[in-house]
């Protein structure tokens with residue numbers, strides 16, 4: 682297997698090296714109590730040291746990149762004698778199921794909202810573009826949820842095209858982990874954001890039947906990476922936590938498992954990991970890693986130990 686250090690087109694940094702890449706004024710800005718509260722509210726296990734060491738320089742770098750992006754959009758519009766308009770900057774976050782994409786996406790949203798004063802930052806997940814369970818069953822894909830063919834990529838790309846084109850009120854369908862299905866007629870509204878973060882296992886994929894890809898719309902892409910055995914551990918740990926919380930709700934898809942034998946429930950979860958999520962990681966997600974602008978590598982306790990930044 683190719684490891685990232687082998688790739689000649691990436692800079693590789695330890696956490697210690699990376700944390701020095703900041704702009705002095707921002708580095709001195711402490712995390713505000715309200716930011717800390719928000720971050721802890723959605724994940725009380727996250728390392729706040731990582732938020733300071735990793736995400737603050739990252740947010741500063743994204744600021745510089747977005748400034749460049751805005752300038753080029755203006756220059757290009759003037760060259761083409763078109764009206765200058767704000768074009769959303771889109772950040773894609775990819776990686777395995779349970780590697781921590783949602784957590785990273787939410788931390789980033791929180792920090793961007795605080796540091797990009799006055800700008801409108803939105804976050805969506807590609808989960809909403811999965812086919813419904815009924816449709817998946819009809820297509821013989823029910824046991825392939827998360828695989829490239831289980832998503833309506835055409836709809837996802839049309840959505841991103843509308844967002845980039847400046848269409849007001851674009852609709853992103855909603856997936857529920859509670860019902861394990863798409864919620865009919867429910868949408869998240871994306872309304873001309875300055876930055877849109879799009880999180881999902883397929884944000885770096887190249888579907889074979891499309892001419893245009895999600896990555897054609899992203900301006901910065903991040904791949905969350907970790908050893909597969911650790912990711913499996915996190916998957917099962919999360920399952921255990923959900924067994925004690927969300928699955929206790931009679932409307933939850935996994936309610937019967939939460940009420941039944943615990944070992945049996947874990948055997949089922951292990952089986953889903955081994956037959957769906959792990960093969961998907963190996964066949965369809967990991968091969969997209971070398972297309973990312975940045976790879977964040979995590980180790981025990983979700984701590985980030987290395988970062989890779991594309992040189993060119």
Ligand SMILES: Nc1ncnc2c1ncn2[C@@H]1O[C@H](COP(=O)(O)OP(=O)(O)OP(=O)(O)O)[C@@H](O)[C@H]1O
Nearest residue numbers: 726727728777778779780781782783784915919983
């Ligand atoms: N930085 C972190 N610190 C501590 N725990 C974390 C961190 N990131 C993620 N986790 C935990 O790891 C598990 C998976 O994280 P998360 O739900 O963010 O993953 P995901 O990649 O979005 O997964 P999925 O694709 O299944 O939605 C969760 O239980 C989450 O609480």
Ligand SMILES: CC(C)(CO)[C@@H](O)C(=O)NCCC(=O)O
Nearest residue numbers: 778808826827882953954957958
């Ligand atoms: C919705 C996805 C595909 C991606 O977030 C994932 O969380 C999922 O449900 N995978 C299917 C197998 C499983 O339940 O883990």
